Amino acid sequence: MPEISVRKLTQTFGTTRVLDEVGFTVPDGAFVTLLGPSGCGKTTTLMSLAGFHTPDAGTIAHGDRCLFDAAARRNVPAEQRELGVVFQSYALWPHLSVAENVAFPLKVRRTDRAEVKRRVGEILDLVELGHRADAHPYELSGGQQQRVALARALAHGPSALLLDEPFSNLDAKLRERAREWLGDLQRDLGITTVFVTHDQTEALAMSDQILVMNHGRIVRAGTPEDVYRRPGSRFVAEFLGRCNFLTGKARSTGTGTWLLETPGLSGGIPFDSETQPGPGPVTVALRPEALAVTAPVTGAPAPGWPADVMYSTFLGDHYLHTLRIGPQTLTALTTHPLPTATVRVALAADAASLVTQDSAPHDSIQPAPVLHSV
Template structure:
């Protein structure tokens, strides 16, 4: 399978610039996710790759094969050989599962025997061979989604493009579907671009994620890099849950320093390269906050804050607490049970704190 390269791709609709000089490189066999809020340009990027939109400028190449280059080259969708699965699945209600999957092969005038063998092969791949004679209205939403995927794979695509394919599924089915799809993608080895606004989908499925905002790339990295080492406050706030507090870095050494949080009496130590000086937003994930029960030994432990529980919720495998800190609040996630209104000591590890300059 080829890799995918987008160079200086831009797209406008009227006065609205949807993509700003986009540069992306998807490696051969990679599952690459475009993640961002509605209107950030991720679907426009996908459709530009598929040939359903023509960018205003830029270059798109599948390996060595250029499919778009400004006004000089603009291959139509049928010549790009992309398998596309849309949010709505778009399976034809009047065709059986077998005939839905066979349709792209029929368009390419594949022989009947070869066509039948390929349909059987991909239906087995998506675990629907036993339902080949059924119609879409006789299938569940998850089964219809698999039919759409089988159709996209029927004629082996150079690229598989997925535009929020799980958004119509309920939460439990969506979780099973993404695990199944990730396993299938790895077995097939097809280079895949996946569009979603669901952070759990992006983190659990992707080899790499590009976080987009207003047609621009904010960060590209592995799920671990995106979550634990966000490039800016937008990424930190969009991916997962984060506490963001106003503060001021009063000493910066290049690898950390000390930060005052508004309303807190003592500064906190902060580690991390490129810690900015001056006014900042200090971020920490709820699960990174350490709860020390009353009476626990804390001698020598830095960045301790004594506070009170303002509210809590039980969420099965953990409790979610809101506690006061200085002039703000912290969300804390822990398996420990603490009574509402009780006093507790929390530790904000220096390695877990990240500071971003105030724009």
């Protein structure tokens, strides 16, 4: 199964640049997620890959096959791209049975009748719906409809799978089970997959690589852990969950590391930075779970700073606390309630990372990230 290569995809609707020279490579067998808010360009990118949308400029290749080249006026029709697509609405034929829906792409390709029957049975067993072959979509649950849509996408043996927010119509519990099931299936099949979502939990749980999009550009690319722990910009940090931001002056320790000097946090905050911080104010990001919160021990020296607990919120498997350290207000997570109103706060190793303020839309061209298999 060849890799997917996208280069400088550009699309403008009126005065709005929906895609701004988007470029990336999806390795063979990888699960790559396009993550971002509504209107960021992720679905337009996916539909361009599928052949249902024609960009103004750029190229799309699948292995040694050129699927789209605006300059050369080449645009392979969607039905000839041999890609499996699952739409957000599933797009099942209501008057056809489950088996007939799955068989549809095979019949379009004039597959032999016996082979259609064999392949449909095989795929329905794969998605655990062999017993519902004669049912119609309206007789199925949302999760079952989602699996029928996936079975139909896999029926003709595609070389890659494209998924456009397939879990958005499911409730929270069913969504969790569906993403675990799909992740297992994708790994078993080893099929190259491009997944679109605005849900950061889905992206973090399922992906080999994440491409974060905003204003038609890829603003961050990397593994889930790398993108979460080192977001690079304030937008990415905020989009991927709760985050504390502290601003101050960067000071070199002389050993290749940096400290953020900011009011109320004596001794400074060590932070990561691949480049030398500027001379002006800088901002670092701190995830709430990176704050180690403990009850103070009288007379015992302890790292960190004293903090007042402003209020706490019980969220089932953890507590979210709002803490005041001098002039600073921070949020922290613990698995247990805090025993006192005054606590001690310390930082886990490598807790802070430098973030930049987000630039205005389209004032620069982002590099085309090349993703590597993990």
